[in-house]
Amino acid sequence: MCANITTDNVIDESNKILKIWAANPDFKIKDVTLEQYQTQQGIIARLQAEIRTKEDELTPLRNKRDDLMKELNANTTRARSGIKGFFGADSSEYELSGGTRASERKKTGPRTTKTATTAK
DSSP states (O other): OOSSOOHHHHHHHHHHHHHHHHHOTTOOBTTBOHHHHHHHHHHHHHHHHHHHHHHHHHHHHHHHHHHHHHHHHHHHHHHHHHHHHHHOTTOHHHHHTTOOOGGGSOOOOOOOOOOOOOOO
């Protein structure tokens, strides 16, 4: 099996084993019977189906949350810009809102251009 173990992969692989094991009842694993193996697989398949049902119920909630998060983020950015304009770029209120005060910004030096070196 691949390094990324997913429930679907495990169920698919176990189905392959079940076909072979059911066709060859003489096959044995030390601590596991065919019935135990089938029971394990059945439980996992039922749990996976239940999880998918719950995920289907959660999808509209996640979509609504994501849409509202985009709006809230946009409003947060607008509010921070408003605070910057109202109180100033170097104000404590602007810093408390999540902005970086103008006096704390890294000063950039003059840009230097790289000159091409000529080969002799």
